[in-house]
Structures are given as C-alpha cells and as structure tokens.
Amino acid sequence: MSITISYTSREEIAVHKFSWVAALGVPLLALLLQTFLARPFRFITIFDLPLLVTIFFGVARRRPITGLITGALIGSVQDYLAGVYAGLNGIAKTIIGYFASSLGLRLDVENPGSRFLMTFVFYLMHQVIYTAIDIVLVGGKGVPNWGRVLLSAFANGLLAVPLFSLLDRLKIRG
Amino acid sequence: MESFYTRYKNPLVLIAVVFIQAIGLATQIQRPDPQSSARTGSTRLIRVWAVSAITPVEHALISTGHFFRNTWYGYVDLHNVRKQNLALQAEIDHLRMEKAQLSEEAGQARRLQALLGFKEHFASATVPAQVIAGSGTEQSRIVTIDRGASSGLAVDMPVVTPDGIVGKVKDVFRSSAQVLLINDRESGAGVVMRQSRLQGILKGSSRGQVFISYIMSDEKVEVGEQVVTSGGDRIYPKGFPVGVVTSIAPDRDNDPFLAIQVKPAADLDRLEEVLVITKVADAEPDVLAGPAPTRAADVLAQRLPGVPASNANKAGAPALPGTTAQPATPSTAGAVQQPANIQKNAVGPGSNAPLQGQKPAAPVGQPAGLPKRPSAGAKPQSSPSATPAPRSEEKTEGKTGENAEHHNASPATGQKGTRPTPRPTPSATENPPR
Numbered sequence: 001m002s003i004t005i006s007y008t009s010r011e012e013i014a015v016h017k018f019s020w021v022a023a024l025g026v027p028l029l030a031l032l033l034q035t036f037l038a039r040p041f042r043f044i045t046i047f048d049l050p051l052l053v054t055i056f057f058g059v060a061r062r063r064p065i066t067g068l069i070t071g072a073l074i075g076s077v078q079d080y081l082a083g084v085y086a087g088l089n090g091i092a093k094t095i096i097g098y099f100a101s102s103l104g105l106r107l108d109v110e111n112p113g114s115r116f117l118m119t120f121v122f123y124l125m126h127q128v129i130y131t132a133i134d135i136v137l138v139g140g141k142g143v144p145n146w147g148r149v150l151l152s153a154f155a156n157g158l159l160a161v162p163l164f165s166l167l168d169r170l171k172i173r174g
Numbered sequence: 175m176e177s178f179y180t181r182y183k184n185p186l187v188l189i190a191v192v193f194i195q196a197i198g199l200a201t202q203i204q205r206p207d208p209q210s211s212a213r214t215g216s217t218r219l220i221r222v223w224a225v226s227a228i229t230p231v232e233h234a235l236i237s238t239g240h241f242f243r244n245t246w247y248g249y250v251d252l253h254n255v256r257k258q259n260l261a262l263q264a265e266i267d268h269l270r271m272e273k274a275q276l277s278e279e280a281g282q283a284r285r286l287q288a289l290l291g292f293k294e295h296f297a298s299a300t301v302p303a304q305v306i307a308g309s310g311t312e313q314s315r316i317v318t319i320d321r322g323a324s325s326g327l328a329v330d331m332p333v334v335t336p337d338g339i340v341g342k343v344k345d346v347f348r349s350s351a352q353v354l355l356i357n358d359r360e361s362g363a364g365v366v367m368r369q370s371r372l373q374g375i376l377k378g379s380s381r382g383q384v385f386i387s388y389i390m391s392d393e394k395v396e397v398g399e400q401v402v403t404s405g406g407d408r409i410y411p412k413g414f415p416v417g418v419v420t421s422i423a424p425d426r427d428n429d430p431f432l433a434i435q436v437k438p439a440a441d442l443d444r445l446e447e448v449l450v451i452t453k454v455a456d457a458e459p460d461v462l463a464g465p466a467p468t469r470a471a472d473v474l475a476q477r478l479p480g481v482p483a484s485n486a487n488k489a490g491a492p493a494l495p496g497t498t499a500q501p502a503t504p505s506t507a508g509a510v511q512q513p514a515n516i517q518k519n520a521v522g523p524g525s526n527a528p529l530q531g532q533k534p535a536a537p538v539g540q541p542a543g544l545p546k547r548p549s550a551g552a553k554p555q556s557s558p559s560a561t562p563a564p565r566s567e568e569k570t571e572g573k574t575g576e577n578a579e580h581h582n583a584s585p586a587t588g589q590k591g592t593r594p595t596p597r598p599t600p601s602a603t604e605n606p607p608r
Contacts, residue, residue: 031310032228032232035228035232035309036232036235036307038309039306042443044310045312048311065187068187068188072191072195076195077224078311080221080224080225081228081309082311083314083316084309084311085203086202087202088199091192091195094188094192095192098188102184137199138199138203141427143380144312144381145381
C-alpha cells in the first residue's frame with residue numbers, strides 16, 4: 001500500500017473543474033493575445049501566456065494526464081501559430097503540464113509566493129526543455145540569452161500571481 | 175496486485191504523448207519538400223486550421239480597435255469639446271481636428287507615394303498588406319499579414335517596405351499569410367556589399383540579429399557599408415536595400431569567414447504596412463539604356479571603313495525594312511573619326527549615358543539612314559532586325575534610372591568597379607532556409 005505524501009490540506013487537493021467555455025476560451029485567448037499583442041508590443045514576447053495557462057490548468061485540475069494533454073494541445077497550437085516546427089512547444093508544454101499537475105497534488109500552490117516560485121521554475125524548465133529539443137531533434141544552434149531567460153522567468157512569475165487569481169474565479173467549486 | 179500500466183499510467187501516457195510529438199517533429203525535419211516549406215510539410219492541414227481559426231478573430235480585434243478608436247476621436251472626443259467650448263472655440267477645435275485629419279492623410283499619402291514610387295521602380299506587381307499579428311515568441315520571427323491566396327500570394331514571394339526587404343512569404347492561407355522575417359534564424363538571402371561588391375548570405379539568428387556569412391576574413395569590409403540584395407537567391411529583387419553593416423567579427427562557427435552584423439533597413443519590430451511582390455520584372459524592354467553591343471568586326475570595320483562598306487554594297491546587301499540603303503560614300507568616313515567617342519561613352523551595359531553631341535557611326539551592314547538608337551525609356555522606332563538584339567544578360571542587367579543603379583550592382587555583370595572574389599559565388603541555395 002502506497003501513501004502519497006502531501007503538503008496540502010484535503011480541501012486544497014480537491015480537483016477543480018472548469019466550464020467548457022473557460023477550458024477552451026482561456027487557452028485560445030492566451031494564444032490569441034500572445035500573437036496579437038506581440039505585433040504592437042514587442043516586449044510582450046517576454047511573457048509566455050500559453051505556458052502560464054498550461055501551468056494554471058495543470059495545477060488546478062491536478063490530474064497529470066489531463067495536464068499533459070492540455071499542455072500538448074496548447075503547445076502544438078502555439079507552434080502552428082508561431083510558424084516553428086510543430087512539437088517544439090508541444091513537447092515542452094506537455095512535460096510542464098504533467099509536472100504542474102503532479103506538483104498540484106503535493107504542494108500548496110494557491111498562495112502568491114508559491115505561485116511565483118512555481119512559475120519561475122517552470123518557465124526555466126520550459127526553456128531548458130525547448131532548447132534541448134531544438135538542439136537535439138531539430139539541429140538548431142541557437143542558445144538563448146540566459147540572462148533574458150531569467151528576466152522572463154521573473155516577469156512571468158510576477159504576472160502569474162494576479163493572472164492565476166483572476167483565473168481562480170473560473171473554477172467550478174463543487 | 176496493481177498492473178504495470180495502472181501503476182505507471184501517468185508516466186506512460188507522458189512518454190507516449192512526448193514520443194508521438196517527437197516522431198511528428200522528426201517527420202517534419204526529415205521531409206525536405208522543395209515545393210513547399212519544410213517546416214510545414216506534414217502539418218500543413220493542422221496549421222491551416224489553427225491559423226484559419228485565429229485569423230478571423232485577429233481581423234475582428236483589429237476592426238474593433240479601429241471602430242473604438244474612430245468612435246473616440248470622431249465622436250466622443252469631439253462631443254466633449256463641443257460641450258466645453260463656445261461656438262467659436264468649437265469651430266477652432268473643429269479646424270484643429272480637420273488639420274489633424276489632413277495631417278494624417280498627408281502622412282498616409284506620403285507613405286503611399288513611397289509605396290507607389292517603389293512599385294514603379296522595382297516590381298511589376300505588388301500587393302499591399304497590413305501586419306496583423308506576430309509569432310508571439312522569441313524563437314521565431316514571423317508575422318502574419320492580412321492578405322493570402324485570395325490576393326494572389328504564394329510561398330516564397332518577397333515582402334518589402336520602401337525602406338528595405340522584410341522577408342518572404344512562408345505560408346499562405348486563404349485570407350492571410352505568414353511572413354518569415356529576415357532576422358529569423360531560418361531565413362536566408364543573397365546580398366552584396368554596395369561598395370566592396372562582396373557577396374554573402376544574409377542570415378538571421380536566434381536572437382533576432384542579422385548577419386552576413388560566407389565572406390572571407392581577409393576581405394575588407396567597413397562598418398557603415400550599405401548592403402543590398404544580390405538577386406542570387408531568386409527571391410528578392412536585385413539591388414534592394416537590406417541594411418547597414420554595424421559590426422564585423424570572425425565567424426566562430428565558420429572559421430575562415432567573417433560574421434558581419436547588419437542593421438536591417440526596414441524596422442522589423444514596427445512593421446505595419448508591407449508590400450508583397452507578386453511579380454518581379456524579370457523581362458526588360460528591348461530598348462536598353464546602354465550602348466549597342468559592338469562586335470570586334472564592327473570596330474575593325476569602322477577603323478577600315480572603305481573596304482567593308484564597299485564590300486557590303488558590292489554584295490548587294492538588301493535594305494533593312496524601314497531603312498534606306500545608301501551606297502558607301504565618303505561621308506561614311508566620318509565614322510572613322512568617331513570610334514574614340516563611342517569607346518568613351520561605352521562604359522558598360524548598364525550605362526545610359528548618351529553620346530553627347532555625337533552621332534554614332536553606322537556599323538557595317540547598317541545604313542546611315544537607320545534611325546538613331548532611342549534613349550532610355552523610348553520605344554524602338556526601327557524594326558527589331560535593324561537593331562542588334564541585346565544579349566540575354568543585358569536584358570536583365572541593363573536598366574535605366576534608379577533601376578540601373580541597383581541592377582548594376584551585381585558582380586556577375588562584370589562591370590566597372592566590380593570586385594571579383596576568389597571563391598565560388600555563394601547563393602542562398604547553398605544554404606536553403608528550412
């Protein structure tokens with residue numbers, strides 16, 4: 001008999017559900033804003049809204065399979081829209097979605113500090129995975145500017161706090 | 175007892191999903207399709223669906239933004255002004271609004287004039303387009319424009335602004351298209367230095383910088399030198415501005431070569447209106463600006479006018495259509511004294527300098543009554559057979575006005591000022607963009 005060690009209360013490990021509108025609309029809106037706002041506001045590329053949405057849904061649903069599928073779908077569509085090889089963001093966000101869901105089962109990820117830290121780490125992890133896939137599978141030579149990656153991770157962590165609070169309102173509490 | 179699958183269901187699903195995507199990724203890379211973009215080979219349909227689903231929303235967002243902006247500036251703001259001012263003040267404000275509108279229209283007119291001016295000079299058919307979206311990531315430099323296959327766009331068409339080249343069409347959908355910018359790491363373009371005439375390949379980097387590769391490290395390149403397209407990639411029009419050299423350093427990846435960083439002439443971060451060149455003027459008019467090609471036999475004939483001219487007449491050469499054959503007279507001896515002038519003015523195929531105050535001597539077999547060679551831009555008045563047909567390379571190289579300036583920029587033409595490179599001429603096809 002295995003015992004799952006959890007640092008969350010029973011209430012916190014409750015699996016949250018979302019309406020179909022939220023489950024489809026939020027990722028689509030994130031993808032849309034990411035591509036639409038990047039034109040007039042170049043600095044928006046420092047954020048990765050699809051990644052934030054992947055993390056949020058993964059953590060909130062707390063089901064690894066659902067989380068990884070959510071990440072795979074969001075990442076793949078992001079690849080199609082960005083014009084890069086389909087699978088780069090797909091694989092990276094699949095893994096992030098899986099780990100975010102797994103993390104949600106074990107840790108309290110609902111307070112702002114943990115959300116910032118979690119997003120910071122997941123963003124770095126995402127960039128490492130993305131770069132590794134790019135180099136190993138695609139044969140790319142581009143190594144990201146890690147200083148900028150750190151800055152982006154920090155910015156995404158900061159954005160995650162209010163964004164996740166906003167998205168919390170979409171949860172269906174049963 | 176738990177089965178293996180039940181116990182490790184989550185990791186197994188993760189591995190399976192990642193594996194499937196990795197296979198899909200590998201399939202895209204291993205399928206070089208010369209007819210289409212390799213990055214979209216196996217995912218074309220899904221990509222079309224994704225973009226087609228997003229593009230209408232982006233169109234709607236832009237339209238909504240324009241609506242609110244127009245409503246604000248055209249009604250709400252004006253309404254507030256009217257409420258706060260007297261009739262005279264309202265009139266002044268109205269004039270200010272009108273002035274602002276006129277100023278906006280004047281700016282737009284200037285932009286359109288620039289676009290039109292470009293169109294006249296470089297391309298025979300262009301489609302103006304508006305940038306509606308970017309890639310949203312730092313990993314790719316791609317923008318989406320609001321024109322697609324319905325406007326006649328096709329893959330690999332060059333996209334430019336009056337300032338310089340922007341990129342090429344990467345994917346075309348029904349009402350939109352994705353443009354691969356020149357600072358994307360997958361892009362490539364054949365370029366040439368305007369002054370030193372060195373040729374190289376323009377490539378982007380993962381950080382959005384633009385570099386020129388395949389220029390030997392012993393070549394002399396100066397910062398500030400202008401870079402133009404060479405036309406060797408068969409995508410971008412020749413002689414179109416690319417940018418300015420900003421730094422020069424040894425290329426660590428390609429040791430004997432330089433890595434020359436270029437600042438793009440077009441502001442790639444603030445693209446709004448672009449032109450897609452749907453048809454490049456690859457066929458030039460028959461009337462070229464440069465002098466007629468002079469054969470060695472003709473020069474010899476001019477230096478020895480009596481013998482060949484009389485021979486020609488003795489042979490009873492028929493008069494060319496539209497011309498009047500005249501027997502050799504001492505007046506043709508005037509041609510003997512003019513070759514120096516011809517040589518002086520014959521500066522190259524691209525030259526449009528007229529023979530100032532001189533009348534070109536009639537070559538052998540060409541009667542003196544043959545109409546003078548028309549100037550640049552004029553239509554030929556004589557029969558095509560009366561004027562020596564220009565060579566094929568002259569058809570593409572000889573241009574007039576600004577075209578001549580740009581099109582003469584190719585070292586391949588062997589013109590004056592051309593600096594030959596000791597290595598094979600690079601072209602974008604050597605390193606095709608993925």
